[in-house]
Amino acid sequence: xxxxxxxxxxxxxxxxxxxxxxxxxxxxxxxxxxxxxxxxxxxxxxxxxxxxxxxxxxxxxxxxxxxxxxxxxxxxxxxxxxxxxxxxxxxxxxxxxxxxxxxxxxxxxxxxxxxxxxxxx
Numbered sequence: 001x002x003x004x005x006x007x008x009x010x011x012x013x014x015x016x017x018x019x020x021x022x023x024x025x026x027x028x029x030x031x032x033x034x035x036x037x038x039x040x041x042x043x044x045x046x047x048x049x050x051x052x053x054x055x056x057x058x059x060x061x062x063x064x065x066x067x068x069x070x071x072x073x074x075x076x077x078x079x080x081x082x083x084x085x086x087x088x089x090x091x092x093x094x095x096x097x098x099x100x101x102x103x104x105x106x107x108x109x110x111x112x113x114x115x116x117x118x119x120x121x
Contacts, residue, residue: 004097007033009073010084015043015061016069018054023084034059040103042068068103072096 010023011033020043021027037043042065046056061069073096080087087093 004087004093005036005100006084006087006093008036008100009093009096010087011037011059012042012061012065012069013073013076013084015056015059016066016073018056020056020059022055023082025083025085030058036100036104037065040064040100040107042103068096068099072099 007024007029011020011030014020014022014024021030024030034043037059038045041062043059044062046052046058046060072092076090076092079090080093
């Protein structure tokens with residue numbers, strides 16, 4: 001089985017579906033899993049005291065996150081229900097993980113190129 005970023009995919013999926021933590025059994029590492037998605041621009045933090053008409057508590061999908069969801073995660077079958085870490089080696093998730101990896105690589109490349117050189121570098 002491939003080492004898939006199931007929690008990250010679950011967070012994007014949950015945020016796009018209006019329930020950011022739906023696919024998590026525990027919230028202990030939620031922020032750690034969110035870090036990659038925040039850098040990629042797929043989710044954004046919800047400001048404190050924001051009134052919402054959905055079940056998102058911590059993160060919401062950005063326009064890019066909704067597009068990623070529509071392209072890669074919207075048609076998952078019953079094998080990808082419940083907690084994200086139990087989704088297993090689902091073929092559609094493998095493709096979504098690869099797309100997420102490519103997106104993150106592009107973000108990292110852009111960050112490296114746009115860094116301002118300092119006197120120490």
